[in-house]
Amino acid sequence: MAAVGNRLGDATSPYLLQHADNPVHWQPWDDRALALAREQGKPILLSIGYSACHWCHVMAHESFEDPAIARLMNERFINIKVDREERPDLDRIYQTAHQLLTRRPGGWPLTLVLTPDDQTPVFAGTYFPPDTRGGMPGFADVLRQVDEAIRSQPQAVADQNRALRHALGRLAHAPADGGDAALGNAPLRAARDALADSFDRVHGGFGAAPKFPHPGGIERLLRHYALTLVTGDGPDRDALHMACHTLRRMALGGIYDQVGGGFARYSVDEYWMIPHFEKMLCDNALLLGLYADAWHATGDGLYARVVQETAEWVRAEMERPEGGYCTSLDADSEGGEGRYYLWTPDEVRELLDEDEWRLVEHRFGLDEPANFEGRWHLHVQASFSESARRLGRPREQVVALWQSARQKLQRARGQRVRPGRDDKVLTAWNGLMIAALARAGRLLDEPAWTASALRALGFLRERLADDQGRLYASWRAGRAAHQACLEDYAYLLEGVLECLQSEWSDDRLGFALHLADTLLERFQDKDEGGFWMTADDHEPLIHRPRPLADDSLPSGNAVALRALQRLGHLLGEPRYLEAVARGLRAAAGAIARMPEAHASLLTALEEYLYPPEIVVIRGAPEVTGPWRTRALKYYTPNRLVFALPADAAPPGVLSGRQTEGAAPAAWVCSGKTCRAPVRSLDELERVLAHPDFRSMD
Template sequence: MINQTAGGLNRLAESTSPYLQQHAGNPVDWWPWCDEALTLARQQDRPILLSIGYSACHWCHVMAHESFEDPATAEVMNRLFVNIKVDREERPDLDKIYQTAHQLLARRAGGWPLTVFLTPTDLKPFFAGTYFPPEPRHGLPAFTGLLEGIAQAYHEQRDAIATQNASLMEALEQLQPVPAASIPDAAPLEGARRQLASSFDRTHGGFGQAPKFPHPANLEFLLRHWAATVAHPDADDQPDGDPNTTPNGPAADGDVKALHMALFTLERMIRGGVNDQLGGGFCRYSVDDQWMIPHFEKMLYDNGPLLALCCDAWQITADPLFHDAACATADWVLAEMQAPEGGYYSALDADSEGEEGKFYVWTPSEVAAMLEPDEYALIAPLYGLDQPPNFEGRWHLHGYRTLAEVAAEQGIAEERAQDLLRQARTKLLAARAGRARPGRDEKVLTAWNALMIKAMARAGRVLGRPDYLASAERALDFIRKTLWRDGRLLASYKDGTAHLMAYLDDHAFLLDALLELLQTRWRRDDLDWAMALADLLLAQFHDAERGGFHFIAADHEALIQRPKPLGDEAMPSGNGIAAQALQRLGHLLGEPRYLQATEGTLRLAAESMQRIPYAHASLLAALDEHLQPPETLVIRGPADQLPAWQAAAQRGYRPRRLVLAIPAQQADLPGALGDLVPGDTTRAYRCWGTRCEAPLETIEALAEA
């Protein structure tokens, strides 16, 4: 019998997850993942139907409407299975394990909604799929027929299922990486560069064909690669015919093809429909090659790295396109994604009023009615309102032309065109604000917040925006106050409840964000917290024997696997970011434990980096800085003199430079930092790994260096 509240809601109504709460009114007798549900399945000898999704997922909504809201389907589910609903954003551990199992069982990539059937005694999957329709179509079986068949197979084919499960567990074990005898040389770095060039879309930017994802880790790799080659004008593989040029001419040196691939891709995303041309913020991915029509959900974890990339591109080029895109993204975060308590919300839904993208699309007639004739005349060719509809009979704004091109064609000054565009955007944004808004997932996730904290701190420094830095600090302080308990980190917060032991990504991304903040302004408490997180990584996640970091902690709930993910996915690899951050902190403090953990991770990932280098951009950054230790600048002096010195040290794009400006009165610094003492006046210590030069005693000497 279904467990329902007086209001007709099932037990998911008590969850903190907006995704689970979306299913609280289903007639399905849903359980959250919990010991009670797992025990019930064992006692009743019923297989588990595990359904994993997230609140902004369009096809999750479709399957919910077609099947989970249908009483007849729910009756079959309730009779034959113990049904468990999981938010993949709160439980990425379960999602990672069962997505991998799906790939092995179904022999194709997974996705969401993920539908997995588990044996109750050991939680091993024996059948898996993603979306299933209510009736047979597109080569997929009807969901209810599938349910009947799966239940029958479970009760009648136990031996075959046991044999398959044994093979599956053996395959999962074989997927675990094996450490190499040594750390690779620079070959994987060059290999990734070649692989990205071979799949680069010269016409529209990006890599490969639709659907196109932003892959910010790969774009960052290309920018870092270019910066490393700037001193070498004879770099191989110069661009064929169309070298990228920028206002201050950075492409005059180095591997300009790598620079072009990154900047051109970022530019096309910024001008495309995947970027919200009115309200700021990037959508999840594009369904076409042109970056025109996205899946409309906006995820915090995409927008953090993309904001940081826009800041980097602005530093390299001084092109207002990147500056404006960075500001638009950060302003969207401030306006829509930061909770009053300080943390950042997770996502905006793709759907509103039951339709994907409805909030964002227009018709030319309604736009023309809102604008002055000269405003409409400008934006119609700019955004394609003069072309056929591009989204289900309506128009989604996409940069078909540049503003300079349209202004030239219409014989108006570019400054006047910018004014007209600003006026038109303001009016359209005000009109859009009156529409039914997409749902907002108001979970605060530690890992995703860390990605945005890092980006907002960088935006505050690079763009000269104290409000962005203040936003980052508010979010960090919220995590410290709410999700840091008795020396341990928690993963998720909503509605006054912080829970779930944090994962590898939470610790690694937060450590990385703290290092970024320390480069923006000095707080001793942040350095102490960074060291505590680094020690937690070693104590709870590090595999001292084989190298690398497990995704779940040593004292985490026992699951069928304890994976060590190495490749970048939608977010950067936790192993890659942990290796980068620990290596930098290890050099800064002279702490060999952190450096040794990075070395072990690079040995563990050696085969993967050599086989598919472009899929491991985060680990490649750690490898790069292992092969050539990054430059560390520590400035000591009176607090009123530090900003000028810090600005001189951080001028330009310097991805391999770590700068800390520490007031002279700060005493008792840990490790090697304690040796970098202040002088009679401000001074800067310049180090590479374990090698340091004599301190620079004037700001002129620092600027020259």
Template sequence: MAAVGNRLGDATSPYLLQHADNPVDWQPWDDRALALAREQNKPILLSIGYSACHWCHVMAHESFEDRDIARLMNERFINIKVDREERPDLDRIYQTAHQLLTRRPGGWPLTLVLTPEDQTPVFAGTYFPPRPRGGMPGFADILRQVDEAIREQPGAVAEQNAALRHALGKLSRAPDEGGASALGNGPLRTCRDALAASFDTVHGGFGAAPKFPHPGGIERLLRHYALTLTTDDEPDRDALHMACYSLRRMALGGLYDQVGGGFARYSVDEYWMIPHFEKMLYDNALLLGLYADAWHATGDGLYRRIVRETAAWTMAEMQHSRGGYFASLDADSEGEEGRYYLWTPDEIRGLLDDDEWALVEHRFALDEPANFEGRWHLHVQASFSESAKRLGRPRDQVVALWESARDKLYRAREQRVRPGRDDKVLTAWNGLMIAAMARAGRLLDEPTWVGSAEQALDFVTERLVDSEGRLHASWRGGRAAHQGCLEDYAFLLEGVLECLQSYWSDSRLRFAVGLADTLLARFQDEDSGGFWMTADDHEPLIQRPRPLADDSLPSGNAVALRALQRLGHLLGETRYLEAAERGLQAASGALARMPEAHASLLTALEEHLYPPEIVVIRGNMEATASWRARALKYYTPNRLVFTLPPAARPPGLLAERVAEEGAPVAWVCHGSTCRPPARTLDALDEVLDQSGGSS
């Protein structure tokens, strides 16, 4: 039989290209590879990962570059590589299958063996060493055993496959009528209490190590605090404390890159000290928006600094020259995890003057034992105020010393071998960062950040939208690839709505309407409500997921429902509002059972129960600047502010908002209830004060 050969050399994914020279006959997931498995009656060895994944690299070096293991793989399997970032549908399905088969969560690399006829998993695991080690079975042994079991026990395999497919189908079904609950605010308060129960009062965050940022939970606490300002006798300041303390501890820890800005994916310890060093675009998008909101709610300068540094890092290291945002930075450089970020005290001492060194040594406790394999990863041990007291200097001088020292450390670090960058542009993740940069730029009055978001949105609309208005999921090197999923449409729609609040464009609004209409036409569950992860014309897979709970990303349903509600209220379009309500009703049972797992979906529920306040200001842009500043003065996450120039020609309800001769006019609406137009700034003040805008 002729050799199949490795077919990854023409891939758009940097992760797949990393494996193009393996002796394994890797195939991309496509009709040709699946047909080959059926024709040769070979099981499929499916490996799912991503380019910034440390353990993916380890398994590649240990097993996929080993010629003996590669020979075994090629003889007995059709080997398929998938980039989980390009194919989140496949990743979600097979991560779920892994959990059903092993009764424990998965991760990356994800390793499965599938039947050739219908791609049902027979075996699932994650990382395996090439040969038995540390109580773990060897990969080569697993391959032989699984292949033999498939061939020698077909009845048992068929029975397991039938049970697995039944379980996957059950997970995809909408709850029956008995599982639905009335839409009330109970889950909002239950979620807050559940987060409090898992809150780490010492180090911030939730749960034990390994510790993830959980941006959805923090956003929920911030919004819960804001909601109680208007609904309760006393605002829930404990909710605000849990959110802000968590953000503070993360910002001062090693999870945050103290020299270059930006956040790593998670911390391996409870202190936020040592991260898993990869930097993902989506983490930084979600956290950038959160820190901007935290600054807006508290005025704390730490949060403003983190926003500025993270935005600067995003534009400098993660943005294509034409605008799109890249996917990730690797955990490894020169074959070592975290090497790029680590220091020795002598190295730092040689870069700084005496005053700078005295501060840096104290601030990061460089006189204490090393915290990562004999070297130091910078983790703040003393605040600027504490260092000021120790050094006998005013605090502003200490801050200036750190800025000078940081610049020197950054320039020295730039001379090192940099971690690899996955430079593909993902539509969904770009939607998240577009929303975050536009929002942060609007709140902190930084037009450069808004411009960055606008450039990214232009990039996506020009390169990732086909002639029929459908989205591709990924772009790299001039080539768009893969059919867009729910997250692509939902996250991008939310990004467009944030951009419209920063800078109005009739064409952008039309694009938003097109995204919303595609969600309804292609992804909506017409029978039960809510949205499928894949479109109705998507490639048939063993499951059609219905994502409700958050994972590392907010759920596609959550973002779709809240974006549809906001667009529906803005335009007075009942189709969007009705679709959102049906989706919430379909998810009501899940919200009642475990609201803390659905934090992002609770935002959509909150905005259903307490419709967002839509402020539309129309008039000459220079004249309306002070009006918009007034509407944005306080932390009111349930308020959307749109400023339209006189020449705008929007559809729907907005068409009725007309300003005479460019003089500013503002309309303030809660749901379908609108107040008389405000024609002076004092009148706008009065309307906003009555709605709780002076909190």
């Protein structure tokens, strides 16, 4: 088989298409490329990145567009490009391999050299400059040295590969767990204490710069606070403070887009001032839902404003007309990082009237030194109350001034060259945003957000599932691609459950059951419990991951377990609850060693120990509205509320919960215990005021 040049022109991924004109003979990861490597006996140069990645762009410009480096790559390697968002399975495997080989965390671009016969990594790194610079070896020199080492030291390569495969194999098995005795509530407290140890009590967040939001840790603190309210161990107000202080500082910082709404990926400093400017759908989904929960827990208007502005940004810039959400916005525009978001004081002053300018100058410190490459990235320096005192105006007038100024800044910024948008639709990330918008719409009574979530769900069901209902991972330009992984099914199942709480549909419940059954049939580890990242009929790879710990996203096992547990309690389905118990036992050892790294799994553990309270309301929507409003009145994260029309015909235990005549009724259950049907709103009020929140422990 002869080389066929650069084959990325037919890709669905915008990231791969960015490299379609490189002089490098890039191949997609497919049977044809792997066969080419075997037949020519050339090692594989594997490069993994994504379209919004700044350093991926830098390396592409410096090295992959350089004719001399491209010639070297083409002569000595079969070069494969992978979009880590389309192939999270490959990314996880080779990020893990990078960490084992280098003893350092990886990142993007991820650069590896693989053996041609079995795709085992021989060498791993991330970004390399084209020539030796700042103590970093040049990419061309690295390629020559690695190629020569493979040719001259075959036994050493074989020994290293054998050791790496052994290490990967060990990771594939669940660690010793201690059985049911390990499933106590001690990890819940241990995670809270570990988060407190790393908490920045001045600026919020955890650890030092660069600072990531870590929404899983913040959610764990909110839930821990809520748990202590009803178990007699609290209230743990410091847990609430750590969560809320972090959310407030992020909302006032530059990691939050003060003009357009939405969050960047992380902050390069401890103050949340200067972000890495890329905006990812997944990060904003997690934070949108989290801020909605924080508003529900505290009533703080700042959190509601952040939810409103972020939801507006999602719908304006990320939602597709036919439904579904795009993946990301680039960090760069016009050849510079963050250029779209930066201002000079003169630019701002020209757009605003005098009162608006005085407020914006004071609120954002535009009379102070520039904070990013000679320009200003907006970061709140003074609260509305402080500005009100400074300007001698009522606070409400100051807030109104900012709203009018913000609209003018939005319109002006909209005329700039926009950052590139990765417009592919990812099933997993859409599942996260569907869940977030459905929950936020329900809690803040914004039907348009719920409608957006339901439209996206319909898009995924129509465009990203085959005739048998098996999911694809990605869709773009009319083409679905790549077999879905654990996260696709788990995140989408959680999104469907949130949609069911917002608007019941028997058909939608049927889809949830299909997703749940596919998890059990195709992804479950039938021997040890828990779930593999890939299905049992997935392409064979060098490693089959079992994701337990959170990274930038909640682990697939965690979301699968908590969604199955909620669905199991809703329907009284023992198959789902047994899978949860086995999965938690399989993860118990990992949780015990580092509970704070498994924050999402701790939600599943918490709801195993303290089963969720399921409130099912039956009746006509026009009369059940107040009932659902009352059930959602307080922040009770372990409570799920479903309002079913009188004519709904769901399966399982729900089928027996019927109303008598036109009057509504409610059933309140916790675990396997249900109270007698509630027939009046006053009675529902009394029942919900005294939850049956008993531990199985």
